[in-house]
Amino acid sequence: MLTQDLSGTKAAAATEPSLLFPYVLQLADTSLILAHRLSEWCGHGPILEQDLAMANIALDLLGEARSYYQYAAELEGQGRTEDDLAYLRSAVEYRNPLLVEQPNGDFAHTILRQFLFDNFHYHLLRKLKDGPDAQLAAIAEKSVKEAAYHLKWSSEWVIRLGDGTDESRKRLDKAIATLWRFAGELTTPTAAETALQEIGVLPDYATLLPEMQAHTEHVFAEANVPLPTAVFAQLGGKTGRHSEHLGYLLSELQYMQRTYPGLTW
């Protein structure tokens, strides 16, 4: 079905690098910022085994981000490198959704943030890997395997925390109250995404929703936690309207490149 819709659009995508570039950058920013957040846990996890697990996920996302940045640089064709794109753009130029820049909080916050992202990420990659843009499809093909594992990991942790102790349940509830409003942005297309959806380069996010919803329902049922009913979606990150958290994150991330412009490390 999808491939039929997309036939004949390959040329369209190829001729529209200016349309694709900001979106690939958005994917890159998203994976990088979440990887950065996860890497903040390194050395501080609740147990060694999970410290390793979180670093593995961060490394997967970092690798994925680099592939996107390299592709974005190629699409742009201005001679910028992956590091120029990551280290020399300001907060308002960043295109990641608000969810991934939210601080780690306690382990429940980190888990819930990860679950909400993984559930979208995995289902998106499954479509992208069969999409018409060969480069994007190749990156998605590799990343979807990683995302499948991430989703398994975060889903199981949501279940453990929901169906664990009174305290873990309380903390998960608090994380839901804080983070749920950021979930909607993932599947709310921006004008740029809509344009790519119209030429078939991106899947219509509505087609991802049934499976995402089914998985969420399954996990929350197992966790014995009622599904949040709030549907308000806080939007902004994907169009550069970020929360205050991103500025601090970027000043750390970009510290070296900003302090010593133009050097090789």
Place this chain on the structure above:
Amino acid sequence: METLEKVLTPEEQFQARIDADIRIEPKDWMPDAYRKTLIRQISQHAHSELVGMLPEGNWITRAPSLKRKSILLAKVQDEAGHGLYLYSAAETLGTTRDQMLADLHSGKAKYSSIFNYPTLSWADMGCVGWLVDGAAILNQVPLCRTSYGPYARAMVRVCKEESFHQRQGFEIMQTLCEGAPEQKAMAQEALNRWWWPTLMMFGPKDEDSPNTAQSMNWRIKRFTNDELRQKFVDMMVPQAEFLGLTVPDEKVKWNEERQAYDFGEVNWDEFWSVVKGNGLCNHERLQARVQAHEEGAWVREAANAHAAKRAAREAVAA
């Protein structure tokens, strides 16, 4: 004919096996002192891996390129893995990881003092990899042949993984030294701070290390502190020269007769002071570990509680 063969005591049999390079395995008889010394040594090593994540972890969020960020994260993660392998080896001797962590957190157990020094610049990531890991490897490679089986096997795994750590550190230094003048200066400044503390990593002078003889007999230590320190200097001075850096010790000089480098005296007052807890970062390093463990308690309890609930449900279903 009367036999004069003497019946060997368990201690003598044990030592005979060690002398014959036969590995000791977890359920084998062993002297209490051997067991205790090993638990202390292995857990101290594990704690060092764990605390050692902090000074480098400090730079993961500030690494200057995406490539460096990936490498550093992978490396610090490896250290978590090494801590885990070593805790597991110690657990075969009848202690628990929780017990070992409690000893770390109470200050009863030690970890390598090198991690009580702060990492102040990106070049410190180079120095930690090149010098600190270089020193660690000298200690660790001989331990792959140590007498206690699980420890030796853990060390084989550690050394295999560790081999990229020193190289990435050297590569950071080399990039800095071949870069802009401020990068080279950054490298030299870092070397000035890390050189002496690294020499201290090998421990007190042999004459002040009373347990060395017993540990060498048991083959849980295979070279003396001073032997390793000398080896390290001999290895590092030419590498520093290659980089165009100056080792901050005026006494460093090739000794033709000894076929080794002479070098100056470590500041032992500083060494003992940091061991006793007065290093710049002793307090915050330990605090970071205690905090991670305490704040993780509810997570570990939740997972246990969930596992118990699930097992109970499965038992009912069956």
Place this chain on the structure above:
Amino acid sequence: MNQSEWPLWEVFIRSKQGLDHKHVGSLHAADATMAVQNARDVYTRRLEGVSIWVVESKHIHASNPDDADAFFDPAADKVYRHPTFYEVPDSIKHM
């Protein structure tokens, strides 16, 4: 003190198809599902495996080193169990 410590598990990894699972070490996990995943995260970061077994350490029963002589020495004099014990004329092939 141990109320939050997860049980200990032994990890066995098949490094490639066709080989046995081999003991590689141990780790802590709250349940079997987590133990398999932890094993993946801890012990296969460098493509070390294609399959994982875990077993809770308390379920392993081992022979006693004190019995080693009685258990294993009797096999030492059964040389006739090994093919090299038998002399086969040079002219006989494929044996």
